[in-house]
Amino acid sequence: MESGKKVVLITGASSGIGLACAGMFRDAGWTVYAGFRSHRITAPGMLPVRLDVCKGQDIRRAVALVGRREGRLDCLVNNAGFGLMGALEDLEAKDICLQFETNVIGLMLLTRAVLPLLREARGRIVNVGSMAGLIEFPLGCAYCETKFAVEGLSDSLAMELSDFGVKVSIVEPGPIRTNFTQAAAKFADKLERKKGSPYLPYYEIRKRLMSDNAWLYLPPRDVARAVLHAAASERPRRKYLVAGPMGLYLLAKAVLPQAVFE
Numbered sequence: 065m066e067s068g069k070k071v072v073l074i075t076g077a078s079s080g081i082g083l084a085c086a087g088m089f090r091d092a093g094w095t096v097y098a099g100f101r102s103h104r105i106t107a108p109g110m111l112p113v114r115l116d117v118c119k120g121q122d123i124r125r126a127v128a129l130v131g132r133r134e135g136r137l138d139c140l141v142n143n144a145g146f147g148l149m150g151a152l153e154d155l156e157a158k159d160i161c162l163q164f165e166t167n168v169i170g171l172m173l174l175t176r177a178v179l180p181l182l183r184e185a186r187g188r189i190v191n192v193g194s195m196a197g198l199i200e201f202p203l204g205c206a207y208c209e210t211k212f213a214v215e216g217l218s219d220s221l222a223m224e225l226s227d228f229g230v231k232v233s234i235v236e237p238g239p240i241r242t243n244f245t246q247a248a249a250k251f252a253d254k255l256e257r258k259k260g261s262p263y264l265p266y267y268e269i270r271k272r273l274m275s276d277n278a279w280l281y282l283p284p285r286d287v288a289r290a291v292l293h294a295a296a297s298e299r300p301r302r303k304y305l306v307a308g309p310m311g312l313y314l315l316a317k318a319v320l321p322q323a324v325f326e
């Protein structure tokens with residue numbers, strides 16, 4: 065470990081929330097391994113590491129690199145992910161599989177691979193979940209289910225690792241201003257253009273909601289702040305909701321009868 069600095073590995077660090085986390089950890093004095101898939105991160109003070117979470121070879125190489133250079137890992141931030149939006153009937157099997165491989169399976173396999181280093185350091189795991197892992201919505205069948213899975217996984221892991229001093233937190237963002245929404249919209253628009261989808265009204269409502277509610281989007285640094293707290297605080301919380309006014313949606317779900325809420 066270089067001069068007593070703590071070491072973090074962040075997936076999907078080339079943009080959005082991952083990039084904001086990488087900057088915030090660096091500024092807090094951590095050694096930052098910034099995982100990237102397609103765009104190599106070039107910001108000063110960050111160590112780029114190729115890490116497509118769907119590729120076993122990338123996982124093995126990245127973990128070996130951190131192990132060789134640092135001999136430990138103080139925090140893994142599982143942030144990489146994307147949002148596949150569309151009616152279940154419209155979605156292609158290969159896209160559903162990729163959604164789960166990226167948001168769930170890749171996250172699990174990387175976590176499994178770094179656990180020896182994390183146990184050594186009595187480190188932390190911070191999973192970037194989503195409000196979509198707490199609340200369902202139409203066209204979210206694939207994405208929501210991956211984030212519900214990350215919720216469950218985080219709770220199981222927290223129990224499984226508590227005797228080893230490894231703490232697990234999940235950060236649950238609401239809408240955040242990143243590339244995520246445009247990428248998700250591209251999927252939905254493609255499906256909407258598919259001839260004869262019986263779900264057209266849902267696609268139209270989704271578009272209108274997104275353009276009418278741009279003011280609800282929070283900056284990625286708000287999420288990064290929660291991630292850093294989970295990694296560095298003496299008393300990290302298990303769950304961090306970062307949703308701003310959208311948190312009211314959860315309150316509505318909790319207090320309203322299901323039929324009214326829907």
Ligand SMILES: NC(=O)c1ccc[n+]([C@@H]2O[C@H](COP(=O)([O-])OP(=O)(O)OC[C@H]3O[C@@H](n4cnc5c(N)ncnc54)[C@H](OP(=O)(O)O)[C@@H]3O)[C@@H](O)[C@H]2O)c1
Pocket residue numbers: 075076077078079080081082100101102103115116117118143144145146147166170192193194195196236237238239240241242243244245247
């Ligand atoms: N933005 C929101 O409203 C929001 C809300 C709740 C939760 N989240 C969650 O926040 C996380 C980060 O998303 P973001 O908002 O920051 O979006 P973003 O700007 O699109 O960033 C996503 C990052 O994940 C990377 N990625 C995607 N697939 C990957 C793979 N197979 N292996 C490694 N990296 C991969 C992307 O890399 P490339 O550049 O190579 O594509 C990119 O760096 C995601 O897990 C998302 O589900 C976002």
